[in-house]
Amino acid sequence: MSKLTLETEGDRIVVVKRRFAAPPEAVYRAHLDPELLQQWCLGPDGWTMPVCINEARPGGKIRYEWSNGKGRAFHLTGEIIELDPPHRIVHVERMHMPDPTPDNHVVTTFTADGAGTLVTMRMTLPDAATRKAMLSTGMDRGMEASYARLERLSGWGDAP
Amino acid sequence: MQAHGSLDATLDATLAALSDPTRRAILARLARGEATVNELAEPFPISQPAISRHIKVLADAGLIVQRVEGTTRPCRLAPQGLSELDEYLAMLRKGLERNYQRLDRLLARQRKDKPS
Numbered sequence: 460m461s462k463l464t465l466e467t468e469g470d471r472i473v474v475v476k477r478r479f480a481a482p483p484e485a486v487y488r489a490h491l492d493p494e495l496l497q498q499w500c501l502g503p504d505g506w507t508m509p510v511c512i513n514e515a516r517p518g519g520k521i522r523y524e525w526s527n528g529k530g531r532a533f534h535l536t537g538e539i540i541e542l543d544p545p546h547r548i549v550h551v552e553r554m555h556m557p558d559p560t561p562d563n564h565v566v567t568t569f570t571a572d573g574a575g576t577l578v579t580m581r582m583t584l585p586d587a588a589t590r591k592a593m594l595s596t597g598m599d600r601g602m603e604a605s606y607a608r609l610e611r612l613s614g615w616g617d618a619p
Numbered sequence: 620m621q622a623h624g625s626l627d628a629t630l631d632a633t634l635a636a637l638s639d640p641t642r643r644a645i646l647a648r649l650a651r652g653e654a655t656v657n658e659l660a661e662p663f664p665i666s667q668p669a670i671s672r673h674i675k676v677l678a679d680a681g682l683i684v685q686r687v688e689g690t691t692r693p694c695r696l697a698p699q700g701l702s703e704l705d706e707y708l709a710m711l712r713k714g715l716e717r718n719y720q721r722l723d724r725l726l727a728r729q730r731k732d733k734p735s
Contacts, residue, residue: 463719481727481730499719500718501717504717
């Protein structure tokens with residue numbers, strides 16, 4: 460329906476937005492129901508999610524295990540903090556590769572948008588350094604953009 | 620979220636090297652061109668040995684290279700420096716968009732099954 464956008468707020472937050480052609484109830488459910496999650500939340504092509512636990516209640520556990528069927532696997536654990544169906548999911552998550560990554564605090568909101576839904580995923584990283592490391596690359600615009608962005612982030616771009 | 624399972628040592632070193640504001644500033648300075656250790660140390664209120672340690676971390680992570688010129692050792696950005704991190708993050712982003720395309724199809728199927 461639309462391309463994903465990725466923006467930053469302050470120095471620890473990353474915001475991802477995406478529109479879907481379905482009502483908030485359906486999109487919200489697809490983010491919590493293990494049977495549905497296993498059909499879409501898979502990352503790159505070729506990966507599956509053999510284990511999907513999501514105890515969809517405040518305090519409930521999250522555990523997703525992915526496998527590429529060729530011996531590569533990793534998993535994510537987390538906890539649900541708050542649910543406000545079908546508007547809002549608040550949870551914390553970390554990846555295990557196998558060492559756990561710093562906790563990522565995620566607020567996902569589902570806003571009616573015409574006949575569809577705007578999903579906004581607001582990720583708060585543990586500190587500015589982690590997010591800066593993440594954003595110091597141009598993501599998809601190659602090295603030159605990476606370094607230009609790095610320059611802006613470090614404040615050097617404004618130097619006389 | 621999603622990722623692939625090969626967050627390897629090189630990537631760890633890159634992220635560790637980038638996690639320090641002085642080292643990011645050094646990289647940003649080098650993005651403008653080659654500089655000697657003295658030139659790099661100039662804007663910072665820290666000692667030259669401390670800057671040299673930062674330069675070593677950046678060099679070990681493959682982000683910069685140094686050459687010998689007389690008594691100075693000018694530094695510049697390594698051409699492949701951030702490419703691995705770039706590749707990894709591009710893959711994460713691609714994975715996220717793949718997820719959402721699958722979710723589009725799933726939601727379309729649900730709508731067909733249960734017309735409302």
